[in-house]
Amino acid sequence: MDRQVKAERAWLIPYRISQKIGGFSMRTLSELSRQDVNRLMKEPEPLHRFIEMMADHFYSAVQRIKNVYAGDAALIWKGKPSSAEVVYRFLEFEGIGPKIGSMAANCLAREFKIPFSDYYSIDISADVHVRRVFSRLRLCSADVTVEQVIYKARALYPEFPGMMDLPCWEIGRSWCRPHRPACGDCYMKDLCPTAKQNENGKQDAAPG
Numbered sequence: 783m784d785r786q787v788k789a790e791r792a793w794l795i796p797y798r799i800s801q802k803i804g805g806f807s808m809r810t811l812s813e814l815s816r817q818d819v820n821r822l823m824k825e826p827e828p829l830h831r832f833i834e835m836m837a838d839h840f841y842s843a844v845q846r847i848k849n850v851y852a853g854d855a856a857l858i859w860k861g862k863p864s865s866a867e868v869v870y871r872f873l874e875f876e877g878i879g880p881k882i883g884s885m886a887a888n889c890l891a892r893e894f895k896i897p898f899s900d901y902y903s904i905d906i907s908a909d910v911h912v913r914r915v916f917s918r919l920r921l922c923s924a925d926v927t928v929e930q931v932i933y934k935a936r937a938l939y940p941e942f943p944g945m946m947d948l949p950c951w952e953i954g955r956s957w958c959r960p961h962r963p964a965c966g967d968c969y970m971k972d973l974c975p976t977a978k979q980n981e982n983g984k985q986d987a988a989p990g
């Protein structure tokens with residue numbers, strides 16, 4: 783769900799659906815038809831800007847968990863697999879690319895402390911906030927690409943490149959805004975070349 787809508791809205795969608803169907807058990811979910819999911823996503827108000835595509839992904843993900851993982855999503859990461867194996871298993875879901883596959887593995891490792899045998903293959907999810915922060919910290923150039931951020935994060939912390947994802951995103955959302963960054967409140971201000979440059983009255987050219 784986390785694409786082209788605010789993250790807060792995207793991450794609430796499963797909860798909104800659980801409210802509508804009275805729970806979130808796999809049995810309840812797996813009995814929903816494709817049309818049921820579409821209706822739940824659409825009515826009474828649309829939960830996402832891409833209803834049809836998100837409903838399809840939601841339906842097929844539930845069916846995959848039911849059919850491949852015996853209805854138990856935790857089997858995706860059970861038994862301390864490698865990070866590459868977990869990302870690969872997410873990539874097998876319809877609509878999941880490397881960015882979301884990495885983000886999902888990152889959430890499991892970082893937030894839920896799920897043990898993996900390594901964290902090498904959990905990449906940074908280089909959205910516009912992360913790219914802007916990498917650029918303003920002068921880790922990358924002003925016109926940095928997604929791929930450049932991914933490889934720079936791998937170079938900086940190969941053991942777990944995705945570890946830099948959340949702090950950079952939070953800095954980008956909270957202080958390092960496209961215009962007039964609030965450097966005085968940012969905890970990187972003492973290390974940041976752009977903050978020093980702004981103190982001297984110069985402008986930067988980081989990604990919006």
Ligand code: SF4
Binds near residue numbers: 919953957959
């Ligand atoms: S100190 Fe300023 S320019 Fe540097 S990362 Fe923080 S908000 Fe962005």
